[in-house]
Amino acid sequence: MGSESDLKIAEKGISILKDMGVEFEVRVASAHRTPDLVEEIVKNSKAKVFIAIAGLAAHLPGVVASLTTKPVIAVPVESKLDGMDALLSCVQMPPGIPTATVGIDRGDNAVLLALEILALSDEELSKKLEEYRKKLREKVINSDKRVGELYKH
Missing domain, CATH: 1.20.5 (Single alpha-helices involved in coiled-coils or other helix-helix interfaces)
Known part of the structure; x- marks a missing residue:
């Protein structure tokens, strides 16, 4: 998550992960304020799929995607402009650095998509x-x- 205020969005999916018995980790790191922490988290993670929750400029999913070849699912957060600014930032990625983007504030759908990816081999x-x-x-x-x-x- 870009900030702790995004926890309400993450919690929509955390309960699903717990119910499914899937291990997960929740971290707070800002693409703009702590880019070194974002890099450290991504580079040291054993995750098979990343979910990046971000509002406002919403660069976190793209930054995470730039640091890994593992799937990255973006969750735009409603903050300004009804979340459309975050949605467009998440969706409009440059060639070669894709992210999958779910609906605004849909942390639950991000988790379900991540689980579907993991279920391909489970x-x-x-x-x-x-x-x-x-x-x-x-x-x-x-x-x-x-x-x-x-x-x-």
Whole structure:
């Protein structure tokens, strides 16, 4: 995360990681104020996928991507301009330094995308993700039944 204020976005995904039993690490480092710390974290990390949460100028995902060939998932944060400034900063990467970008404030989707990447080589994790999707489906079906009964004529 670029700052501790981004923790509320990270927490959306942390609970999913815990439920899935996946090891993770959460760090705070600014692309502009502590670029040396960002480099140290990325270079010394054993992570297979990075999630970079950033608002305002939102350069953290791009800086992380410039330091590794591992996948980087960007989470733009709503701060100014309804988060569109951060979204565009995350999406508009130069050739050769890609990042995947999820929706504004969607730390949960970033984690799910990272888990899908990891599940490519982890059958147990793949099954957990299938079960997660099944629960999402059941939730919608149950909502449909409830709403259908409320407004039945």
